[in-house]
Amino acid sequence: MKATPLLLACTLAACATPPAPTDAEVLALHRRVLTLDTHKDIDPKLAPASLPADPATAAEFRRRFDPSLRGAQQVDFPKMREGGYDAAFFIVYTDQRRLDAGGYARALAEANQKFDAIHRMVQKHGDEIGLALSPDDVERLHGAGKLVACIGIENGYPMGLDPANIAAFHARGARYMSLAHNGHNQLGDSHTPAAPQHGGLSELGRRAIAEMNRLGIMVDVSHASRDTMLQAVAASTAPVIASHSGARAVNDHSRNLDDDQLRAIAERGGVVQCVALAEFVKSDAERSRALAAWRDQCGIGPQHQDTELDEAESDRRYQRFRDGLLALDQRFPRASVRDFVDHIDHVVRVAGIDHVCIGSDFDGGGGIDGWNDASTTANVTRELVRRGYDEAQIRQIWGGNLLRVWRQVEAVAARGGR
Template identity: 40%
Template structure:
């Protein structure tokens, strides 16, 4: 096994871990009802990190089916997307936060451009299976044609640097949402997970960027931002907002999640919160000391393998040892039912019209029962089981997001017709 494959394997394993396959009641007709529903409705996932996965694994072939849970399989490919009844996905043009210098910003921009190029190439290479989409209408048309609609959303405003003109540049390249920040503060404002308040919300440039996004028709994504930044956006945006991948803080107290006041504000704003299927945003799990203890002797070797210091043979041994421990002491992980609890809570607080799904697959997402894109119908089954109507589920799986997207485009048209300057 090549070293590169070892990292991929390890990465997949950490993401996917041991337990797959959500055991469901035999004899019921939920699988058929879920499959029928997925055939009927437009389903959208607003956050898949496949572009970053592709960059890490240049040999990955998106049109081939990769066996879930296996080394380097990732959590998305075109066949599994079809299998999971997922019609549309926002591929994440993700840039991790680096130095806030001119060269840092230039590098971030180059990185984002590279991921955009990769995404467009993937679609161009697979014209029989997928098409790029820029509007809700295009997604509905592509879905009817039996293909997958691929959108692009940019995670982290860092590649914009200090230049407002970059917003239009990325819009022209097809980016349709921008997540204002990632894990640290940037030029646009404060992150939910930075230790210090720098801007107390949006920076002056961040305000200009929100105005420009409203003008152009880019969805303003408030996932990852500080609470102050969220409230600043809510106060000034002319169009509804999205949280591309965030869950409910009332059920899982994490800065990345949204408290009930924020959820109510999104309802009032007309926006949508896309529940994130990432374990630590879904449920705090009990510690697993036996697993930690068993893994301990392996840590040094894993680090050495990561640094490329082991031979392929040694790396294979470390991998085998890791698998053995993982089988004996599986990681504690939340389930698809736990994710449905977040949907229940949001429905109670906001109503059904403001909820969607943003998996974060290939970026840390994945729960027991919904561990890759092929398992999307398991969430639908759970919602059916809980009594959600087909129309509710249509809204959750994409109807709400598309309504918000259409509204954002409409507002943009009005702003441009009124000649309101963004500067």
């Protein structure tokens, strides 16, 4: 068959396209780029100060909590090295409980245990990993060949009613704080439940944002309700982040951001970190139902929120939950790296390449087929290359944009938060 001129032109254009990079070239690119994950949860027993006396119990303890071993966590040093996963925000998370003095005190104690754990990790393993308090620190430590830990707070609840606590968090190394988690709190409304309590930010929430701007703590709007989130973007004098949220147009989940929200963050110079938590990447009603039922069965569902559990019992329940997830994944396949990068593509289309990064939510529910722990991080880069992103863009997506925002937040703080 004779080729039409149009087909001939296409064929010539294809000839002019450079050949796809080899996998070795993609891996070399991945190694050159600083990869920064903005959301990696921790257990307060991370990097234990001492081990149980019984050898078998001690070995299990190390498997679960010693970051220098290739163990049960999705992120540990061997997996970070293997996967070219260079830096992460280690998360001081507290779940949402009652809004009273007892609840605040308990949350503050739990938050401090997690701060302690991160500091213990960098002290015990200082030859391997360093704590970054600034974007310059991130680049310096990475340049020196070290892994990098930064600290983010998930849920402003432990602040209680006193914004002065935020200065204490900053002194302990926190460089971002989310306003809410699941359930409304004293700072504002969460994405759940749907019925608002404050109509967005509370007055205290506004004061907290002003204090974060003054100190140089990035305001994180992940988990906040739409109104809270939009009001926070407007109230903050510095750009904001969404440390682990996807695009609602790709997957209609209340934890994801719609196009207006993406544009609002971008217009003020902020950045959205697409989240690699399977349910947020791609909803599967059957899987969600099975997951909720399994949570209930393990005694960690929403109706157990107010149950006071001792640490051992809480540990036992969460461990049982995690152990059962594997079977669930086999029955209901999870979202893939391709599904995940669809969110990145969408944020790039709507908000622009300068406003997207990545937050895995590893060790806090995150993980997708193909990127289930730090060791397989190059798979994300492979997919970005396959979709045509160049090295400079991949550098932005893998943390460059977040470092830019962090520097802007520092600059606002240097002006006294204005």
